[in-house]
Amino acid sequence: MGSLGDTETALSDDISFLLARASALSVAAANAALAPHGLRARSYSVLTMVTEDLRPSQKDLAEFLRLDPSQVVAIVDELEKRGLVERAPDPADRRTKIIVATAAGKHLWAVAADAVRSAEHETHAAISPGERTRIAEILRGLAFPTE
Numbered sequence: 078m079g080s081l082g083d084t085e086t087a088l089s090d091d092i093s094f095l096l097a098r099a100s101a102l103s104v105a106a107a108n109a110a111l112a113p114h115g116l117r118a119r120s121y122s123v124l125t126m127v128t129e130d131l132r133p134s135q136k137d138l139a140e141f142l143r144l145d146p147s148q149v150v151a152i153v154d155e156l157e158k159r160g161l162v163e164r165a166p167d168p169a170d171r172r173t174k175i176i177v178a179t180a181a182g183k184h185l186w187a188v189a190a191d192a193v194r195s196a197e198h199e200t201h202a203a204i205s206p207g208e209r210t211r212i213a214e215i216l217r218g219l220a221f222p223t224e
Contacts (some may be wrong), residue, residue, distance in 0.1 A: 162178055163177050187224075
C-alpha cells in the first residue's frame, strides 16, 4: 500500500479538511519549536497578545483565540506561575483583571518568536512569499469576517 498522501480522496478537495490538516502540521511544528522554551502554541498565542500591550482580559483572550474560558484561565495561571504575566486591575473597570506581560515574559516571547518564525518558514517552505501573503489575506478574511 502506498502513502495516503499520494492518494486522491474526497478529502483532497475538502477545504475544511485541508485547513485543519495544514493547521495541525503548523501547530505541531510550532509546538516542537516552542518546547525548549516551555511553551506551546496556545500559551505562545496568549503571551504574544499580552506582549503587544493589548491589555486583554481573560474573556477577551478566550473570544479572540476561540478557546474555552477555562482553558485560558489554565494558560494564564501557568504563565503567571512562571512570572511571565501578571493579572492587573483594568483602569476602566476595576472589577475586571487584564493580563500584562512582565519583563521576563517579553524577553521569553522575543526568543520564542524567533523559534516560531523559523519553524513556520520550514513548514511553509513550498509556498512562495507571494503565496504566503495571499494565503494570509484569505485566512484573515475567513477568521475575521466583516459584516
